[in-house]
Amino acid sequence: MYKHLDKINSPEDVKKLNYKELDELCTEIRNYIIEVVSKNGGHLASNLGVIELTLALHRVFDSPKDKIIWDVGHQCYVHKIITGRRESFKTLRSFGGISGFPKTSESPHDIFNTGHSSTSISAALGMAKARDLKGEDYSIVAVIGDGSLGGGMALEALNNVSHLNTNIILILNDNEMSISKNVGGLSTYLGRLRTGKIYFKFKNELEFILNKIPIIGKNLYKIAAKCRDWFKYLVVKGIMFEELGFKYLGPIDGHDIKTMEKIISRAKNYKKHPVLIHVITKKGNGYKIAEDKPEKYHGVGPFLVETGESLSKNNGKSYSSVFGDKLIKLAQEDKRIVAITAAMPEGTGLSKFAEKFKDRFFDVGIAEQHAVTFSAGLAKNGFKPIFAVYSTFLQRAYDQVLHDICLQNLPVIFAIDRAGLVGQDGETHQGVYDISYLRSMPNITIMSPKSGSELEKMLEFALHIEGPVAIRYPRGEAPYYDFQDSPIEYGKGEVLFNGKHGIMIAEGTMIGSAIEICEILKKANIYMTLVNIRFIKPIDKNLLDELASKSLPMYTLEDNVYEGGLGSSILEYYSKNNKKVDLKIFAHENGIITHGSISELLKLERLDTESICNIILSDIKVDKNDSK
Numbered sequence: 001m002y003k004h005l006d007k008i009n010s011p012e013d014v015k016k017l018n019y020k021e022l023d024e025l026c027t028e029i030r031n032y033i034i035e036v037v038s039k040n041g042g043h044l045a046s047n048l049g050v051i052e053l054t055l056a057l058h059r060v061f062d063s064p065k066d067k068i069i070w071d072v073g074h075q076c077y078v079h080k081i082i083t084g085r086r087e088s089f090k091t092l093r094s095f096g097g098i099s100g101f102p103k104t105s106e107s108p109h110d111i112f113n114t115g116h117s118s119t120s121i122s123a124a125l126g127m128a129k130a131r132d133l134k135g136e137d138y139s140i141v142a143v144i145g146d147g148s149l150g151g152g153m154a155l156e157a158l159n160n161v162s163h164l165n166t167n168i169i170l171i172l173n174d175n176e177m178s179i180s181k182n183v184g185g186l187s188t189y190l191g192r193l194r195t196g197k198i199y200f201k202f203k204n205e206l207e208f209i210l211n212k213i214p215i216i217g218k219n220l221y222k223i224a225a226k227c228r229d230w231f232k233y234l235v236v237k238g239i240m241f242e243e244l245g246f247k248y249l250g251p252i253d254g255h256d257i258k259t260m261e262k263i264i265s266r267a268k269n270y271k272k273h274p275v276l277i278h279v280i281t282k283k284g285n286g287y288k289i290a291e292d293k294p295e296k297y298h299g300v301g302p303f304l305v306e307t308g309e310s311l312s313k314n315n316g317k318s319y320s321s322v323f324g325d326k327l328i329k330l331a332q333e334d335k336r337i338v339a340i341t342a343a344m345p346e347g348t349g350l351s352k353f354a355e356k357f358k359d360r361f362f363d364v365g366i367a368e369q370h371a372v373t374f375s376a377g378l379a380k381n382g383f384k385p386i387f388a389v390y391s392t393f394l395q396r397a398y399d400q401v402l403h404d405i406c407l408q409n410l411p412v413i414f415a416i417d418r419a420g421l422v423g424q425d426g427e428t429h430q431g432v433y434d435i436s437y438l439r440s441m442p443n444i445t446i447m448s449p450k451s452g453s454e455l456e457k458m459l460e461f462a463l464h465i466e467g468p469v470a471i472r473y474p475r476g477e478a479p480y481y482d483f484q485d486s487p488i489e490y491g492k493g494e495v496l497f498n499g500k501h502g503i504m505i506a507e508g509t510m511i512g513s514a515i516e517i518c519e520i521l522k523k524a525n526i527y528m529t530l531v532n533i534r535f536i537k538p539i540d541k542n543l544l545d546e547l548a549s550k551s552l553p554m555y556t557l558e559d560n561v562y563e564g565g566l567g568s569s570i571l572e573y574y575s576k577n578n579k580k581v582d583l584k585i586f587a588h589e590n591g592i593i594t595h596g597s598i599s600e601l602l603k604l605e606r607l608d609t610e611s612i613c614n615i616i617l618s619d620i621k622v623d624k625n626d627s628k
């Protein structure tokens with residue numbers, strides 16, 4: 001039971017509250033978010049940091065007539081709670097429940113779907129231009145974090161602002177953090193702006209006061225503005241945003257609703273200019289545990305509210321940490337190994353590497369395209385770069401992988417984490433496209449390990465390949481099997497066992513399901529051959545020829561979309577070589593895969609063991625007395 005929150009059904013209800021009540025509402029929202037995220041998991045620290053900011057925005061603007069676009073969108077919980085989704089917030093990130101990111105399908109208040117960073121300014125500018133062309137009148141607001149502001153797309157959009165000559169309001173939510181500590185020159189620059197606080201307060205007040213004096217005020221302001229420029233360059237070297245065409249307001253305290261309302265209202269009246277309001281917030285605000293460790297509580301699984309202790313049952317090592325630990329061992333032996341991340345040191349398992357090899361570790365910020373071409377440069381000059389990146393975020397750098405690495409056949413290793421389903425982050429984050437988008441690129445080798453031990457071997461093997469290599473592995477715990485991996489040979493698959501009724505060819509994490517499927521089928525007297533394909537590219541042609549010669553039903557199984565995936569590749573090979581095969585592809589057939597647990601999503605995609613077994617059972621009929 002919450003005194004104020006229980007009555008909030010729309011932003012209009014928030015507008016009715018006085019400041020004391022608003023303070024109480026903030027506390028209630030904070031507790032509610034902590035309560036739900038502690039059960040469902042989610043993006044905690046960023047949301048706790050924007051409670052006051054979100055309320056201030058919704059009190060000044062009239063959503064959904066005025067449009068608020070959330071960059072990345074991982075900080076949209078407060079927005080969701082006060083725009084009619086207070087109750088459904090309890091279903092956050094669960095299958096069939098509400099998404100952890102803005103979804104236009106969920107509410108008219110969600111203006112633009114996000115999930116990947118740095119898109120909001122471009123989207124806002126496009127919408128603003130369309131608004132102007134249609135002669136409509138409303139505000140368009142983009143809320144972007146200091147980390148996301150450094151992303152290439154955001155910088156491209158900033159560069160376009162003055163040229164477009166339209167009005168958007170950009171809220172720069174500066175908490176000095178990306179997921180980890182924010183990095184880069186822009187972040188240093190923001191630091192300088194933060195320390196220029198007194199000057200900006202003075203400047204904004206001066207402008208406001210002088211503009212209120214009829215006629216003479218405007219002239220006085222112009223004179224003052226000239227002095228201001230001199231003063232500005234004296235106090236803060238280069239107000240970049242103003243040079244780019246924005247009216248810069250701030251920095252202001254992002255936990256002070258009254259001040260924010262005043263400044264945002266002022267920004268709302270600058271109808272002709274783009275305005276940037278620099279808001280300073282604290283990640284995790286109000287929940288000491290998250291305030292102290294904002295990186296750990298950026299995105300969390302279920303946890304105990306009192307202590308922050310994780311409630312996830314992690315029995316074994318994640319693929320990410322298997323990768324990180326092995327890379328350290330390899331780097332100790334080979335000084336040419338360098339590691340690159342685009343703002344994901346912790347998630348990709350590189351944090352320990354970063355501590356151990358400070359000079360050989362590069363966090364380039366949220367800049368996947370740059371990370372790829374930067375890796376190309378390192379490779380060109382004799383190093384062995386390993387870019388660890390989530391499958392979904394590598395999508396950003398398609399052309400850099402093709403143009404800068406594959407066409408030049410440079411030996412860069414892509415350690416593609418979160419390949420396949422990721423679960424609760426949902427459609428924007430599922431890593432189910434990488435086989436398809438990489439497979440068509442020249443020179444690249446693509447591997448997929450079935451286990452932690454195979455990932456280690458593949459990583460070591462990859463260092464000896466003279467060209468680009470991608471190793472894809474999923475989110476979460478890495479299985480270890482009680483049988484030995486056969487040695488890795490370039491372009492060769494591994495036959496795990498032979499059976500006479502059918503053939504299953506699987507990749508990576510799907511080997512676990514395939515083993516289970518084969519065990520279940522055995523109970524129905526169906527004996528399958530199981531192949532761990534290991535190399536998606538180049539595909540093992542000799543093995544495929546041998547398998548085709550058996551004239552048995554064949555099945556491929558992969559954690560990737562149907563189009564352009566492993567199954568496609570095998571079919572292409574057979575078609576090209578005029579081999580008639582009876583082959584079914586098990587892959588993701590829905591191009592867009594919602595949020596939920598991996599097991600729920602596998603069921604949805606009919607890639608769970610039961611669905612697959614049922615199909616094979618209806619295909620393969622055997623005599624009851626038939627033996628292995």
Ligand SMILES: Cc1ncc(C[n+]2csc(CCOP(=O)(O)OP(=O)(O)O)c2C)c(N)n1
Binds near residue numbers: 072075117145283393
């Ligand atoms: C293209 C892309 N790369 C990486 C990520 C992963 N990611 C999500 S939030 C985040 C940090 C964003 O920092 P900031 O914009 O400052 O927001 P904050 O969490 O500090 O509120 C990162 C790196 C992403 N969503 N999109």
Ligand SMILES: CC(=O)[C@@H](O)[C@H](O)COP(=O)(O)O
Binds near residue numbers: 043418422425
């Ligand atoms: C919002 C975002 O893009 C990241 O925070 C992402 O949710 C991290 O995913 P993992 O939890 O798999 O590291």
Ligand SMILES: [Mg+2]
Binds near residue numbers: 147148174175
């Ligand atoms: Mg930030």
